[in-house]
Structures are given as structure tokens and as C-alpha cells.
Amino acid sequence: MNQLSIRNLHVSIGEQEIIRGLTLSIPKGEVHAIMGPNGSGKSTLAKVLAGHPDYKVISGEIEMDGQNIMELEPDERSRQGLFLAFQYPSEIPGVSIANFLRAAVQARLPEGEELEATEYYAKLYEKMDLLEMDRSFTSRSVNEGFSGGEKKRNEILQLAMLQPKYAVLDETDSGLDIDALKVVSNGVNAMRGPNIGILVITHYQRLLDYIVPDYVHVMVQGRIVRSGGKELALELEEKGYEGYEVDAELGEPARA
Amino acid sequence: MVKEASPLEIERNVGNFAYPETHTHDAGVGLTEKTIHYISDIKDDPDWVREFRLNAYKTFLSKPMPTHWASKDLEAIVFDNIRYYLSGGVQPKRNWEDVPDDVKRTFERLGIPEQERKFLAGVEAQFDSEAVYSNIKKAVGEQGVIFVGSREGLKDHPEIFRKWFGKVIPTGDNKFSALNSAVFSGGSFIYVPPGVKVKHPLQAYFRINAENFGQFERTLIICDEGSELTYMEGCTAPKFNTATLHSAVVELVALKGAKIQYITVQNWSSNVFNLVTKRGLAHEDAEVKWIDCNIGSRLTMKYPGVIMKGRRARGEVLSIALAGDGQHQDTGAKMVHAADETTSNIISKSISIGEGRATYRGLVQIPKHLKNCKNNTECDALLINSTSRTDTYPAITVRGTGNSVQHEASVSQVSAEQIFYMQQRGLTEAQAMSLSVNGFVNDLVRQFPMEYSVELKRLIELEMEGSVG
Numbered sequence: 001m002n003q004l005s006i007r008n009l010h011v012s013i014g015e016q017e018i019i020r021g022l023t024l025s026i027p028k029g030e031v032h033a034i035m036g037p038n039g040s041g042k043s044t045l046a047k048v049l050a051g052h053p054d055y056k057v058i059s060g061e062i063e064m065d066g067q068n069i070m071e072l073e074p075d076e077r078s079r080q081g082l083f084l085a086f087q088y089p090s091e092i093p094g095v096s097i098a099n100f101l102r103a104a105v106q107a108r109l110p111e112g113e114e115l116e117a118t119e120y121y122a123k124l125y126e127k128m129d130l131l132e133m134d135r136s137f138t139s140r141s142v143n144e145g146f147s148g149g150e151k152k153r154n155e156i157l158q159l160a161m162l163q164p165k166y167a168v169l170d171e172t173d174s175g176l177d178i179d180a181l182k183v184v185s186n187g188v189n190a191m192r193g194p195n196i197g198i199l200v201i202t203h204y205q206r207l208l209d210y211i212v213p214d215y216v217h218v219m220v221q222g223r224i225v226r227s228g229g230k231e232l233a234l235e236l237e238e239k240g241y242e243g244y245e246v247d248a249e250l251g252e253p254a255r256a
Numbered sequence: 257m258v259k260e261a262s263p264l265e266i267e268r269n270v271g272n273f274a275y276p277e278t279h280t281h282d283a284g285v286g287l288t289e290k291t292i293h294y295i296s297d298i299k300d301d302p303d304w305v306r307e308f309r310l311n312a313y314k315t316f317l318s319k320p321m322p323t324h325w326a327s328k329d330l331e332a333i334v335f336d337n338i339r340y341y342l343s344g345g346v347q348p349k350r351n352w353e354d355v356p357d358d359v360k361r362t363f364e365r366l367g368i369p370e371q372e373r374k375f376l377a378g379v380e381a382q383f384d385s386e387a388v389y390s391n392i393k394k395a396v397g398e399q400g401v402i403f404v405g406s407r408e409g410l411k412d413h414p415e416i417f418r419k420w421f422g423k424v425i426p427t428g429d430n431k432f433s434a435l436n437s438a439v440f441s442g443g444s445f446i447y448v449p450p451g452v453k454v455k456h457p458l459q460a461y462f463r464i465n466a467e468n469f470g471q472f473e474r475t476l477i478i479c480d481e482g483s484e485l486t487y488m489e490g491c492t493a494p495k496f497n498t499a500t501l502h503s504a505v506v507e508l509v510a511l512k513g514a515k516i517q518y519i520t521v522q523n524w525s526s527n528v529f530n531l532v533t534k535r536g537l538a539h540e541d542a543e544v545k546w547i548d549c550n551i552g553s554r555l556t557m558k559y560p561g562v563i564m565k566g567r568r569a570r571g572e573v574l575s576i577a578l579a580g581d582g583q584h585q586d587t588g589a590k591m592v593h594a595a596d597e598t599t600s601n602i603i604s605k606s607i608s609i610g611e612g613r614a615t616y617r618g619l620v621q622i623p624k625h626l627k628n629c630k631n632n633t634e635c636d637a638l639l640i641n642s643t644s645r646t647d648t649y650p651a652i653t654v655r656g657t658g659n660s661v662q663h664e665a666s667v668s669q670v671s672a673e674q675i676f677y678m679q680q681r682g683l684t685e686a687q688a689m690s691l692s693v694n695g696f697v698n699d700l701v702r703q704f705p706m707e708y709s710v711e712l713k714r715l716i717e718l719e720m721e722g723s724v725g
Contacts, residue, residue: 050680053672074679075688083680090677094695100681103691107682141695158681 003027009060020222026197036219037241046170050084081165085155091143098138127160148175156187173207185210205237283341312437319431340439402447409445424507433533436505443473448483457486479514488519508536524553540566548575561590564598571600581610588617604635608644624655690720
């Protein structure tokens with residue numbers, strides 16, 4: 001029950017089927033990583049979980065703590081505890097980070113209840129310190145003119161503030177130098193615990209040196225073709241994805 | 257002439273409400289010389305005002321509708337179906353206690369916060385065509401500031417009133433300024449003595465509250481040498497089936513070194529034609545600043561202007577227009593440089609939703625013989641839907657050397673990805689939209705007084721609620 005579960009998911013965009021029968025469960029308290037080559041459908045999975053309107057779910061189920069979330073709007077999924085750290089976060093000109101996050105936190109309160117400003121700022125500053133973000137950050141417009149690293153830090157700041165039940169991190173390592181990668185990873189690691197399930201989507205092993213997963217899944221051409229422990233990531237780093245792609249084309253899960 | 261209005265069935269949405277009213281004076285529908293005399297009789301106009309009205313009436317008749325450049329929708333106005341004067345016969349009140357409960361309820365429905373209701377102690381509120389509530393803050397009165405209705409202004413202070421009335425905006429400026437000059441009633445007259453800096457903004461709330469009732473208020477503000485004033489007006493109107501015409505004239509005079517800031521936040525119901533002429537005259541070292549927010553209405557045509565008559569005078573227009581589905585906001589600014597070293601600044605932001613249309617028209621004139629004049633114009637348009645429309649018509653005439661102009665324009669659209677991003681953080685689609693829109697206007701809104709920026713934000717939220725889903 002206490003898990004994000006995806007069963008036999010098929011997803012298409014336009015005519016093209018991108019996810020082709022994917023099954024995966026992420027229980028609370030665990031960190032799972034999905035690795036795969038470009039075009040394997042990793043980012044599509046992230047967006048479908050969050051309810052992006054461009055993708056069409058053909059069949060399958062997505063449940064969060066036993067509840068089917070397929071019919072929920074993106075904002076409802078979010079308020080029920082699903083968080084997506086975007087690979088390419090959008091810019092929102094004129095809206096400060098403080099105000100944006102405040103609106104997001106407020107959206108989670110029962111109707112009629114007002115956010116307590118002092119508590120909110122105390123928490124915000126605490127999380128910013130953790131992510132080594134300067135206080136002046138709060139008054140900057142969301143993602144506008146941010147460097148790649150700043151954008152990703154901002155995603156993790158939101159993750160930390162919203163404290164979801166399940167978090168999907170889509171290519172959070174892309175565009176980060178090693179120092180930023182460490183800071184962002186520290187932020188994520190600080191979140192780990194029995195009350196959150198985390199799915200890390202990445203192309204490279206590098207991120208998994210810092211956010212060490214409990215399980216690693218290999219995704220190729222819209223399916224999980226292999227699952228294993230964290231050592232699987234190292235193996236992929238060494239051997240690459242090549243063997244898997246051929247197998248996936250045959251339509252059979254690979255057996256290494 | 258007592259007319260009993262029948263109880264009205266109104267959707268009780270915010271801004272769209274009305275209370276049954278009785279009107280003591282009613283000029284009936286249509287406009288003839290008789291109507292003008294009727295208004296002049298009731299208002300007990302001095303002869304010069306009656307004559308002024310009659311002349312304006314002739315000018316109004318002789319002027320064509322400006323449909324050769326403006327929206328053809330103007331043709332939908334049937335002047336014969338409009339009531340040009342309606343009055344509850346209530347005299348301006350001095351104390352909050354004396355304000356009729358109906359009016360108080362209206363203020364409540366407008367959602368004016370407690371803080372602001374207290375502020376109403378210094379408010380000139382127009383309810384239908386007469387100010388039913390007018391209480392000048394004691395301190396303001398002690399400073400020698402005159403803050404009265406236009407009728408009292410022309411009667412009790414003719415020496416100042418007559419000198420400037422109709423001078424900034426001549427009767428024949430356009431068809432609607434002529435109409436206003438013929439039938440005006442209500443509006444404010446303010447005089448600030450030399451050197452007096454009015455600390456608190458003076459405010460006026462007014463709304464249209466009778467079907468087919470055109471509102472023609474007339475405001476004249478004079479700031480004497482070195483004085484400063486901020487004036488704020490806000491309107492909401494109840495929703496009726498037939499078109500309603502609002503045609504105001506606002507004239508500002510800033511004498512040497514004076515500063516006037518005039519702030520408007522309007523939320524007209526979507527059947528109102530809002531055709532307003534606003535202009536300020538800035539003398540040497542004086543500054544006139546218009547902050548203008550137009551929300552709602554069927555068609556708004558408004559181009560606040562500043563004539564910079566004296567050396568180093570400054571003119572500024574900051575405007576925000578929000579055109580909802582089926583609405584047309586045709587707004588902009590006029591900057592007429594008439595002395596050396598004058599500077600003007602125009603920042604216009606418009607938002608078009610659904611089939612809404614926002615038009616920017618800007619006129620900037622710097623003649624050849626002037627030196628060191630500057631104009632900066634920025635207009636940014638935000639389109640919410642693919643069916644939304646925006647047009648920009650800048651007319652910039654700069655002659656001579658040593659004068660400079662800058663013009664920047666941008667059009668952007670709220671992207672689906674941006675909305676998805678915000679929804680992923682838990683905001684509904686409508687909340688996401690309104691946050692985007694608020695972000696777009698944010699740098700302008702920051703220059704507003706606090707309570708107005710809060711109100712504007714609320715109006716934008718309401719507008720976005722209705723446009724999504």
C-alpha cells in the first residue's frame with residue numbers, strides 16, 4: 001500500500017508508443033534509480049507520473065498509496081504528495097521564488113487556513129542554508145536567468161519545502177558541475193527517510209555516487225529490462241547500454 | 257419626477273450586484289437641449305455652465321464617431337437609449353454614520369478591507385450621479401486643501417474652477433469629451449495650495465448602479481506651486497443586459513514644481529463602454545503621473561496624456577490592461593512635449609485572455625525647436641490563449657536634434673509548460689494562470705500603493721478564475 005506503483009503502463013505521444021508495458025514499484029523509505037540511454041522513455045515516464053497533458057496513457061495503472069491517480073489533474077497529484085524535479089524547469093518572470101513557494105505551500109493547507117509567514121520563512125531559510133543558497137535568491141524570479149546549477153538547486157529547494165511522499169528526480173544531474181552536484185545530492189540525501197519514496201532518473205552513473213540508490217533499473221525502449229542493486233549502476237558505467245538495446249528491439253527483456 | 261425602479265434580478269457575483277433604488281431626479285432617455293436644461297435646472301448651474309453645456313451639446317452633435325480609426329463596436333452605442341441624468345437626490349454626507357446602509361453594503365460587497373474602510377473617512381464616493389458620501393479628512397482640510405464634488409467646486413470656488421475647467425481638455429477634443437461637457441455630473445474638484453504635500457492619497461469610489469445609466473463624471477485637480485497629491489479612483493459596476501456608457505473627463509493641472517499622481521483601478525462589467533478622456537498639464541519642473549489599470553468593460557478607450565508645457569516637466573503613464581473574453585481594451589498614452597528638457601515615460605502592459613483584444617496606441621510628440629527632450633516607451637503584451645489578440649500602434653514624432661526616444665515592444669505567451677510546471681507544485685490551472693499574469697505585471701504593480709496592488713491582484717485572480725475551466 002505504502003508505495004508508488006506503476007503496472008503495465010503503455011504511453012504514447014501522437015502516434016508513437018513511448019512506454020511499452022512498464023511495471024515498477026517504489027515503496028516509501030527506498031530510493032530507486034532508473035538508468036537508460038537517450039530516448040528510452042525515462043523523461044516521458046516522469047512527465048506521465050506528474051500528469052502532463054501531452055501524453056496519452058493507453059493502458060496500465062498508476063497508484064499512489066493504493067489510490068489510482070490516473071484521473072487526477074497535475075495539481076491534485078502534487079497536493080496528494082507527488083513531486084517532480086524537472087529536467088528543464090520553466091521560467092516564471094516576475095514571480096519571486098519566495099512568493100511561488102509560498103503559493104505552493106499555501107495550496108496544501110486546508111481551505112480558510114492561512115500560512116504562517118514567520119514559520120514559512122524560517123523553514124525556507126533553513127532549507128536554503130542546506131542547499132548553500134544565498135538569501136537574496138528568494139527575491140529572484142523563478143528560474144529566470146538562472147544558471148543550470150541554480151535551476152537544479154531551486155528544484156531541490158522546492159522538494160525540501162513541499163515534503164512530498166514520492167519524488168521523481170528527472171536528470172537532476174544534467175548541467176551540474178561537481179560542486180553543485182554534491183550540494184544538490186546533499187539536499188536530496190537529507191530528505192531520505194521512511195516517509196518518502198524517491199525515483200532518480202539519470203543517464204549517468206555519476207549522480208548515483210552521491211545519491212546511492214537501493215535499487216537500480218535499466219530502462220530501454222519503454223521498458224524496464226533489468227533490475228538490480230546499486231552495483232548494477234557501476235556495471236552499466238563500464239559496459240554501457242549497448243547489449244540491452246538489441247535485446248529490447250527483439251521485444252524480449254534482456255538477460256545479462 | 258419620482259421614479260420607482262423595479263427590483264432587479266442580478267447575478268450576485270463580485271462586482272455584479274445592485275440594490276433596488278429610487279431616483280428622485282431622472283432626465284429620461286435620450287439627449288436633447290431639453291435634457292441639458294433639465295440637468296442645469298436641477299443642479300442650479302450658473303449661467304456660464306449652462307451655456308458651456310449647450311455649446312458642448314452642439315459640438316457633440318457635430319463630431320463624427322471616431323470609427324475611422326477606432327473600433328466599429330462604438331456604433332453599438334445608441335445615444336437615444338441612454339439616461340443622461342439620474343439622481344437619488346441625496347446630498348453629500350460628512351459622516352460615516354450618515355451613509356445609507358445600502359451604500360455601506362455595497363462597499364462591503366466590493367471587498368474593501370477594514371483598513372481601507374477606515375480610509376473611507378477621507379473618501380469622495382460617487383453613487384450614481386451624486387456624491388452620496390464625502391468626508392474630507394480633517395487634516396487635509398486644515399492644510400487648506402479643497403476636496404469637493406465638481407458641482408460644489410464650480411459654485412463655491414469659481415475663481416479657481418473656471419480658470420482651468422475645460423482648458424486642459426477642450427470640449428471639442430473628441431466626441432466623448434464633448435458629450436461629457438454637455439451632461440457632466442459628479443466627479444471631484446481638488447485644489448492643493450502652494451507647497452502643501454498631501455500625505456494620504458485622496459480616494460474616490462464610484463460605480464454605476466442603474467440600468468442604461470451613463471455616467472459622466474468630471475474631475476478637475478489643480479496642484480499649486482510645489483504641492484503634491486496622489487489621487488486614487490476605483491470602480492466596479494453591476495452587470496446589466498443592455499450596454500452602459502461611462503464617459504468621464506479628468507483634467508489635471510500641475511503648476512510649477514507640483515507633483516500629481518492619479519491612480520485608477522477599474523473593473524467594469526463586460527457590457528460597459530468606457531470612453532474616458534484624461535489629460536494633465538505639467539508646468540515648469542512639474543510632474544504628472546498616471547497609473548491606470550483597466551479590467552473588464554466591453555470596450556475601453558483611454559489614452560491618458562501629459563502636456564509638458566514648462567521646462568523640465570515630466571510626464572509618465574504606467575498602464576495595465578486586461579482584456580477578457582469578448583472585451584476590447586484600447587488604451588495607451590499621449591505625451592506632448594512643449595518645452596525644452598522635458599521627459600516622458602510610458603510603460604504599458606496588456607493581457608489578452610480567450611478572444612480578448614488589447615490594443616496599445618501611443619502618441620509621442622517632440623517638435624523640432626525643442627532641445628534635450630526624452631521619451632521612453634515600453635509596451636509588453638501577454639497572450640493567454642491562441643485566440644487572444646494584441647495590436648500596437650505607436651505614433652512617435654520626434655523632430656530636431658538633441659532629442660531622444662526609445663521604444664521597446666514585446667509579445668509573449670503563457671506557455672503550457674509553464675502552467676504545467678506550476679500545477680506540478682500544487683497550484684490549480686487558474687491559480688497558475690493568475691500567478692503568471694501577476695508576475696507579468698509585477699514590476700509595474702510594485703509602484704502602486706499597497707492596498708491597490710492587493711486589490712489588483714484580487715481582480716486578476718477573479719478574472720483568471722472565470723477564464724479557465
